[in-house]
Amino acid sequence: MSYTLNELVNLRDFYKKQLLEDTLPFWFPRSIDKEHGGYLLMRDADGSLIDDDKAVWIQGRAAWLLATMYNTVSPEKEWLDGSASGIRFLREHCFDTDGRMFFHVARDGKPIRKRRYFFSETFAVIASAAYAKATGDGEAAAMARKLFGKCMEYAARPDLLPAKFTGTRPAKGIGVPMILMNTAQELRNTVGDERCDDYIMHCIHEIEKYFVKDDIRCVMETVAPDGGIIDHIDGRTLNPGHAIEGAWFILQEALHRGNDPHLTNLGCRMLDYMWERGWDAEHGGILYFRDVYGKPVQEYWQDMKFWWPHNETIIATLMAYLMTGNEKYARWHRMVHDYAYSRFHDQQNGEWFGYLHRNGAVAQTAKGNLFKGPFHLPRQELRCWQMLDQYLENRK
């Protein structure tokens, strides 16, 4: 059933209220590390700190969020100062001597671990770009552009990074074009960069050509270099929530290009395929991993419900509905919104739990760790609020 205008107004108000009165206050100001800079984000359900280490990619995400709130919601000094704290910490402590970034550092910035991936870098790009827009800081803008160039280079030449696998069975993941597409979109939205438009289309072309399989109604997570399905456990493993995140990145690009019909159709197909494969008809919610042929997935926790696929699906279904008017997307949006806010949201302390068992019971109470912080949930609430605002504005 479609949403009435009144329901859309209520939804807009709900997301705004959740973001400003529930999610954001869980994290800030208490997480800003006044002693060393950056953020102390590894917190239990009640907000108590369980570890004072810092995950570099989440430091970048938090700095991005605060600068984006400043840029797009209201120029609050505390948001800008909070973002600055993260930007300084990233600049001063999170780069190795080879120019690559660490993944995990101690509270004082001493490095604990560097990984083979460049996710720390992509989030440093969007944080620096948003901060540069907020402040006009040329050094931050230059850092964003320089790091974006490095990320494009790593994506084009994986041999620059240490390899996890030998060359026996070459493969590529959808994660790289997805994250770079979104990084380029954020860069374009803030300080701008002439490489972005073409690069975004390059990423979308990669995804469409190699990962989207219309014949079996599926978006692959990993494929052979020619797009072939690698019929081994890892190659068959699908990540529906991730593909659905990719779907709304593409819908967002369609919007940016004046409701481009080809991109709208592509994003909706990706959402359709992975909703069909990921939605748990028995218990509700988005299942974490599926096998393309229904075989057992290596990861034993494959049927758990994680917070972030629900954030991404809430955005994707709402965006698809507002762009197409197809009532199916309103129905799906209701389903995933109701499931998520009734199961993940911690009514007592605010924010969401991260990990539920398949049946919806909380598996682990932490609100923040090396992999979870103030990103997917506040981004969803912000995006949905702004998207509805824009839609309602256009209908006036």
Add this chain to the structure above:
Amino acid sequence: MSYTLNELVNLRDFYKKQLLEDTLPFWFPRSIDKEHGGYLLMRDADGSLIDDDKAVWIQGRAAWLLATMYNTVSPEKEWLDGSASGIRFLREHCFDTDGRMFFHVARDGKPIRKRRYFFSETFAVIASAAYAKATGDGEAAAMARKLFGKCMEYAARPDLLPAKFTGTRPAKGIGVPMILMNTAQELRNTVGDERCDDYIMHCIHEIEKYFVKDDIRCVMETVAPDGGIIDHIDGRTLNPGHAIEGAWFILQEALHRGNDPHLTNLGCRMLDYMWERGWDAEHGGILYFRDVYGKPVQEYWQDMKFWWPHNETIIATLMAYLMTGNEKYARWHRMVHDYAYSRFHDQQNGEWFGYLHRNGAVAQTAKGNLFKGPFHLPRQELRCWQMLDQYLENRK
């Protein structure tokens, strides 16, 4: 309640029957790869192959199992031939040019992945040693001894292997002394090696001095080099089933040394501490991870029930009971045995499922993958059968 002699006879017969008529026939002979050598072990519940790749450590474990059956149960030609197939595959396909072993290879032996650990090597040691005992093959004995020397060297000089973490927060894991103790025990039991006795005591001393914390009744999984508790998420994470496996390795050494009272006491303390922390009073079974201070564990699947901690706990509780006569251990053995054989065992197709949700529901149906194969379960059934046989023999 203690076990009666009659109950012990029944248990002995049960483990023997399960091993010979249920577990072993699930895997063999169908898993022997007649084309390329080694074993095809990644199988779904019904035995159908889900992937023809080969995990090197599990190739070693399977070759060890078959040679050990030949050495200690009955000299069946098919077991020896089966073991030979794995030994050949390990020799011909699983070594890199630097002398280290791969972790994951394709069916034909082409390398897919090498890891930073030397578990492939430790299982190649015990496989080669058991095979050498079965055949008198001097080359296999020499390979076992040479690789054992390399493993000792890697353990003493972790800088020989690629590091996962920087040197900022040095740590050591209980896994290294545990696996090397057991590797040395298996080497000693088969072709022998004069380094084993001292090295086993060195490993036990490491565990006792650094990992066993009597003041808080706990066996740590990871500690600082001086044995201090690292108060970060990873450092606080306990693996009760793993520590209980270590407990029975030490009880086994106590037995070997004429019921050494100090070692018996150490093994029992480790079992006591980790039963208290690992047994799930609500649903039964051994929980996978716990935090030493009861905080949230990083791994969201921390409360799942895996097959192997149950195999290790069945061995440890039975061994502790037979060695001490303490009825508490008989009670615990009944609890874990009943839980495991009623939940993990697949009555329809044989063998055990690997992964249950906390409430006991099967989470994933595979019997074999990169991490599960014919090892913990058949080893448990074999060890328990033989331990009971020996005990009943001595009581005659």
